Amino acid sequence: ADLTTQFLELPLKNPLMNASGVWCSVASQLEALAESAAGAMVSKSCTLQPRDGNPEPRYRVINGERTFGSINSMGLPNEGFAYYLRYAQRHDYEQKPLFMSISGLTLDDNLTMVDSLKDAVIPALLEVNLSCPNVPGKSQIGYDFDAMDTLLAEVSSGYQRPFGVKLPPYFDMAHFDEAAEILNRYPLVAFVTCINSIGNALVIDIDSETTLIKPKDGFGGLGGDYVLPTALANVNAFYRRCPEKTIIGCGGVKSGTEAFLHLLAGATLVQIGTSLYEEGPGIFPRVLDELAAIMDDKGYKTIADFRGKLKTIA
Numbered sequence: 565a566d567l568t569t570q571f572l573e574l575p576l577k578n579p580l581m582n583a584s585g586v587w588c589s590v591a592s593q594l595e596a597l598a599e600s601a602a603g604a605m606v607s608k609s610c611t612l613q614p615r616d617g618n619p620e621p622r623y624r625v626i627n628g629e630r631t632f633g634s635i636n637s638m639g640l641p642n643e644g645f646a647y648y649l650r651y652a653q654r655h656d657y658e659q660k661p662l663f664m665s666i667s668g669l670t671l672d673d674n675l676t677m678v679d680s681l682k683d684a685v686i687p688a689l690l691e692v693n694l695s696c697p698n699v700p701g702k703s704q705i706g707y708d709f710d711a712m713d714t715l716l717a718e719v720s721s722g723y724q725r726p727f728g729v730k731l732p733p734y735f736d737m738a739h740f741d742e743a744a745e746i747l748n749r750y751p752l753v754a755f756v757t758c759i760n761s762i763g764n765a766l767v768i769d770i771d772s773e774t775t776l777i778k779p780k781d782g783f784g785g786l787g788g789d790y791v792l793p794t795a796l797a798n799v800n801a802f803y804r805r806c807p808e809k810t811i812i813g814c815g816g817v818k819s820g821t822e823a824f825l826h827l828l829a830g831a832t833l834v835q836i837g838t839s840l841y842e843e844g845p846g847i848f849p850r851v852l853d854e855l856a857a858i859m860d861d862k863g864y865k866t867i868a869d870f871r872g873k874l875k876t877i878a
């Protein structure tokens with residue numbers, strides 16, 4: 565099977581990349597991703613100034629007879645925008661495309677980062693995070709449609725080139741419709757990454773009768789197996805509603821199977837979060853081999869043979 569693909573006319577060796585926040589917070593991790601088999605990569609969502617984030621424990625996998633997923637309330641710990649811009653300025657774009665994720669604490673911070681990125685004139689692709697669920701006191705822009713509209717208008721006029729957004733999961737058809745209606749009014753929004761973690765879940769340990777993580781009384785973003793059906797729904801909902809935009813799928817990918825399903829649902833690229841956190845960049849060749857085997861079994865030579873071709877029941 566031929567796993568090559570394209571993203572906004574850029575040729576990629578394959579459709580896999582990391583999810584922002586996982587294995588991408590410091591230079592050594594970014595360099596490991598650059599060396600890995602991933603077709604693309606994204607840096608940790610950054611704020612203008614460095615942040616320590618929330619107190620630990622703030623990330624946990626949820627295990628039974630196997631790992632079902634993860635819960636995190638990192639609180640946007642990052643080295644600050646200038647650090648990731650410095651990495652983006654020395655990244656080898658021939659090796660693979662680099663996305664830079666920003667998640668400013670204010671509209672002004674986002675616009676300051678966008679201006680600096682525009683002036684840097686580098687091929688990094690901007691992913692504006694509208695969906696961090698874990699900064700105490702900050703609600704998600706993705707769930708405030710007026711704030712989302714304003715941010716997209718301001719970033720479009722400030723950046724004046726294609727960019728993308730990282731969306732939270734939506735759970736209601738009216739919300740898919742309203743979010744897509746806003747996105748479709750901004751032609752510079754070239755891609756949409758669905759989904760971020762399912763926010764403010766609560767995982768409890770029965771033996772200690774205690775929450776698994778410390779921040780926010782144990783409320784945190786859910787990832788892994790738990791979120792796959794919601795992730796596929798959001799990928800397909802925006803794939804149907806935003807025909808001019810490219811969809812990046814994220815959520816519940818741990819093998820070739822889930823990567824295939826995201827592509828079938830309409831994703832062009834597929835991000836891996838929880839499973840990458842647990843397995844490390846060695847996950848990429850494994851998932852690629854599994855995806856190729858599935859394609860061979862089904863007689864698909866290229867990703868274009870099946871991408872977006874999800875069938876419904878007549």
Ligand SMILES: O=C(O)c1[nH]c(=O)[nH]c(=O)c1Cl
Pocket residue numbers: 585609636637638639640641667693695696697698699760761785
């Ligand atoms: O707590 C975090 O840092 C975090 N955690 C998430 O699950 N999604 C995000 O976008 C962010 Cl920014």
